Amino acid sequence: MNVIVCVRQTPDTESAIKIAADGRTINTDGLKYVLGPYDEYSHEAAVQLVEKNGGEVTAISFGPERVKETLRNCLAIGASRAVHIHDEDTSHDDALAIATALAAAIKPMSYDLIFTSNKGTDSDRGLVGAMLAERLGLPYVGLVSELELEDGGKALMCGRDVEGGQREKIKVTLPAVICAQKGLREPRYASLMNIMQAKKKPLETKTAAELGVDTAGAVKLEVEKMEYPPQRPPGRLVEGGSVDEKVKELVRLLKEEAKVL
Amino acid sequence: MGNGIWVIGEGKGELSRATCECLSEARRLAGEEKVSCLLLGSGVSSWAGQAGKFGADEVLVCDNAELGKYNLETWAHLVAAAVDSKKPDLVLVPATTHGSELAARVAARLGLGLASEVVSLSRGDDGQFRAVRPMFAGKVRVTVRFKENGTRMATVRPNVLTLAETNRSGAVSSLDFGKPEKTGADMVSVETRGEGSSVDLSEASIVVSGGRGLKGPENFHLVHTLAEVLGGAVGASRMVVDAGWKEHSCQVGQTGRVVTPDLYIAVGISGAIQHLVGMQNAGCIVAINNNPEAAIFKVADYGLVGDLFEVLPALTEELKRSRN
Ligand SMILES: Cc1cc2nc3c(=O)[nH]c(=O)nc-3n(C[C@H](O)[C@H](O)[C@H](O)COP(=O)(O)OP(=O)(O)OC[C@H]3O[C@@H](n4cnc5c(N)ncnc54)[C@H](O)[C@@H]3O)c2cc1C
Numbered sequence: 001m002n003v004i005v006c007v008r009q010t011p012d013t014e015s016a017i018k019i020a021a022d023g024r025t026i027n028t029d030g031l032k033y034v035l036g037p038y039d040e041y042s043h044e045a046a047v048q049l050v051e052k053n054g055g056e057v058t059a060i061s062f063g064p065e066r067v068k069e070t071l072r073n074c075l076a077i078g079a080s081r082a083v084h085i086h087d088e089d090t091s092h093d094d095a096l097a098i099a100t101a102l103a104a105a106i107k108p109m110s111y112d113l114i115f116t117s118n119k120g121t122d123s124d125r126g127l128v129g130a131m132l133a134e135r136l137g138l139p140y141v142g143l144v145s146e147l148e149l150e151d152g153g154k155a156l157m158c159g160r161d162v163e164g165g166q167r168e169k170i171k172v173t174l175p176a177v178i179c180a181q182k183g184l185r186e187p188r189y190a191s192l193m194n195i196m197q198a199k200k201k202p203l204e205t206k207t208a209a210e211l212g213v214d215t216a217g218a219v220k221l222e223v224e225k226m227e228y229p230p231q232r233p234p235g236r237l238v239e240g241g242s243v244d245e246k247v248k249e250l251v252r253l254l255k256e257e258a259k260v261l
Numbered sequence: 262m263g264n265g266i267w268v269i270g271e272g273k274g275e276l277s278r279a280t281c282e283c284l285s286e287a288r289r290l291a292g293e294e295k296v297s298c299l300l301l302g303s304g305v306s307s308w309a310g311q312a313g314k315f316g317a318d319e320v321l322v323c324d325n326a327e328l329g330k331y332n333l334e335t336w337a338h339l340v341a342a343a344v345d346s347k348k349p350d351l352v353l354v355p356a357t358t359h360g361s362e363l364a365a366r367v368a369a370r371l372g373l374g375l376a377s378e379v380v381s382l383s384r385g386d387d388g389q390f391r392a393v394r395p396m397f398a399g400k401v402r403v404t405v406r407f408k409e410n411g412t413r414m415a416t417v418r419p420n421v422l423t424l425a426e427t428n429r430s431g432a433v434s435s436l437d438f439g440k441p442e443k444t445g446a447d448m449v450s451v452e453t454r455g456e457g458s459s460v461d462l463s464e465a466s467i468v469v470s471g472g473r474g475l476k477g478p479e480n481f482h483l484v485h486t487l488a489e490v491l492g493g494a495v496g497a498s499r500m501v502v503d504a505g506w507k508e509h510s511c512q513v514g515q516t517g518r519v520v521t522p523d524l525y526i527a528v529g530i531s532g533a534i535q536h537l538v539g540m541q542n543a544g545c546i547v548a549i550n551n552n553p554e555a556a557i558f559k560v561a562d563y564g565l566v567g568d569l570f571e572v573l574p575a576l577t578e579e580l581k582r583s584r585n
């Protein structure tokens with residue numbers, strides 16, 4: 001079975017985020033980029049499916065030149081080949097524009113299953129997967145944390161948690177787009193040998209224009225300004241000699257000062 | 262402009278709180294213009310009164326026994342057909358699991374701009390809608406503008422916007438767009454999961470979260486009991502989830518849920534940046550930790566330095582006493 005994984009390169013979650021002088025973008029100096037934390041799970045799920053059932057994993061990513069580094073990492077953790085849709089313009093980092101470009105690149109490929117994951121920890125968006133499914137006319141199951149092949153590989157049984165403490169089981173016929181939630185499969189890390197071998201695997205680059213996509217035209221949203229969230233006023237430590245005194249004082253503060261009880 | 266604002270509602274037995282928040286916001290933005298609530302499902306007509314109460318002038322229902330089970334493709338087909346035929350100025354959808362995927366499919370199908378996980382909305386003097394949404398897990402927030410005229414869409418983060426009641430009745434009218442084509446996905450079962458799930462984390466007004474300081478799953482009842490006395494929901498740090506003490510749906514933070522309760526109590530949690538971004542917009546934050554240097558104290562309104570194994574039972578008792 002052939003599986004495609006859509007991966008997003010994101011700044012490490014430890015990164016301090018600084019707003020650039022234009023007030024609309026971030027300052028990227030010194031940022032360390034990694035494979036998106038949620039994509040680690042979808043990528044691993046894809047690799048395990050192929051290890052068990054045969055076939056190939058193709059990792060695909062839309063973005064600037066630096067994205068190649070993340071794709072090489074994918075090749076070192078089990079992908080057979082990678083496709084980079086090259087676009088240097090950060091204002092094209094728009095959900096529908098990315099989904100449109102990904103769909104154009106994926107359409108001519110041979111695949112049984114496409115993975116995306118919950119969200120970019122930078123974009124905080126969670127849209128590209130369902131939009132890609134719509135663009136390809138495929139069924140979509142979001143936030144999947146449990147997954148099993150059924151009907152001799154023709155369908156997938158997916159489990160997911162939704163609001164209200166409910167667990168849904170959804171059966172989907174392939175091909176389909178599946179969006180992974182954290183924990184779907186435990187990610188692996190690349191050994192030095194894997195990293196060396198990855199250098200020999202194919203990494204193909206395309207531009208949106210080559211795919212016949214007008215990315216700029218597909219962009220729907222524009223950032224007008226970027227700000228830091230309001231700072232919390234400094235807090236204080238609850239005083240008291242004994243645990244009982246502190247606890248009494250805390251309850252009093254919550255009732256009388258914060259008025260939350 | 263002038264085609265009104267729509268809210269795509271959802272619920273279980275009644276409209277969800279997140280839907281009512283969207284309706285209240287729609288009412289505020291609409292001024293004298295019309296607010297409509299679109300409801301799909303079986304038996305949803307009975308929610309119309311509630312939709313009116315939170316601001317709907319009109320309730321458009323697709324109430325059909327065949328819509329008893331949620332199905333993304335079916336829902337997207339029906340909602341897209343409705344939006345395309347009436348072309349509202351703005352469509353608001355709760356940013357829940359179902360709402361988010363539905364909004365994404367509809368926006369892609371109709372080629373509309375969609376701002377997701379929005380925490381505030383406004384309409385400028387130019388009549389244009391603008392949305393504020395977090396990025397980088399809330400380390401910054403951006404104001405976005407829609408590049409094109411026509412229908413705009415937004416998914417709204419639950420528990421951020423305030424509810425406002427009106428005295429509208431929510432007049433019901435039926436929509437019929439026929440049956441959609443066969444779909445590739447089928448809801449096989451929906452089960453309610455056990456402990457601590459009676460109050461939903463993202464909608465809870467009080468959240469008590471436990472971290473690795475609890476030492477093991479056998480001590481988590483201390484967190485549960487406190488949450489119960491407060492009528493709140495239970496959360497957890499990633500350490501706790503990765504160790505298997507709690508399920509992932511409880512995780513608060515960058516790779517878990519973002520919560521905005523009125524009161525957040527962090528117990529035995531160090532306050533790593535990935536945890537903080539999931540709770541730092543809570544109304545009031547209390548931290549209980551035995552290490553006075555813990556980073557969690559930097560964001561806490563009230564910090565209590567102490568051993569959680571002594572503090573939690575004492576706090577639970579004190580709250581019980583002060584209730585009586
Ligand atoms: C990509 C990525 C994503 C992540 N996403 C998340 C996320 O979504 N959510 C999240 O929470 N983390 C996330 N993390 C993990 C995060 O970096 C921290 O490791 C984690 O939050 C720590 O959990 P903790 O506070 O429970 O444990 P610890 O850091 O071990 O802290 C335990 C705390 O308990 C205190 N303590 C110990 N004993 C007692 C006692 N008897 N009484 C009182 N206090 C006591 C200690 O002083 C300490 O402060 C992520 C990390 C990465 C790399």
Ligand SMILES: Nc1ncnc2c1ncn2[C@@H]1O[C@H](COP(=O)(O)O)[C@@H](O)[C@H]1O
Nearest residue numbers: 006062116117119120123125126127128
């Ligand atoms: N630039 C991109 N290239 C490839 N896949 C992407 C890209 N951006 C987002 N995705 C995929 O879509 C998911 C959701 O992203 P987002 O809508 O940005 O939160 C990500 O987890 C990826 O699987």
